[in-house]
Amino acid sequence: MATVNGHSAAKYNSLMEGGDIDRDQIVDGHLLADEYFCPICRCLLWNPRSCASCQHLFCQKCIQTWLEYSKNDKTCPFRCQSYDERRCPPSFHSLLSRVKIHCRNAPFGCSEVLAYDSLERHENVECKYLTRTCPECMKLILVSEFIEHIQKKPSLEIILMNAI
């Protein structure tokens, strides 16, 4: 019952969590040590969680996805016997909060550079060039053009609905 819609909504929500920030989007990103980057997605750590055994940090959404795929043995990606989650140490969060990041909507004209902690709000609420990620082609699309973009080709939902 409504699983198709439920599924795509979940997918959309996970996209809205933010993250996926690569070095190019970071001011002086080439100067940042590797410890700032998630070993799973290779992007800037986003909402980091740490493994109690090895102390490695992972984006929250990356480690969640990892654990879902390793259902039977909930091991850490670094092969610790079990994954016991800890919060990101405040000392590391304060390092992260000094990172400056270009708005993801720069290709559309936004020239804002945001602090780590204000990026998510800017990109999802305050930006003059608000975008959404198209769940099909995974590209950023201006909100003002989103409906038109989605309508250009038959959406996955429509295809699945017709197949039932």
Ligand SMILES: [Zn+2]
């Ligand atoms: Zn990650």
Ligand SMILES: [Zn+2]
């Ligand atoms: Zn570990």
Ligand SMILES: [Zn+2]
């Ligand atoms: Zn912006």
Ligand SMILES: [Zn+2]
């Ligand atoms: Zn698309």
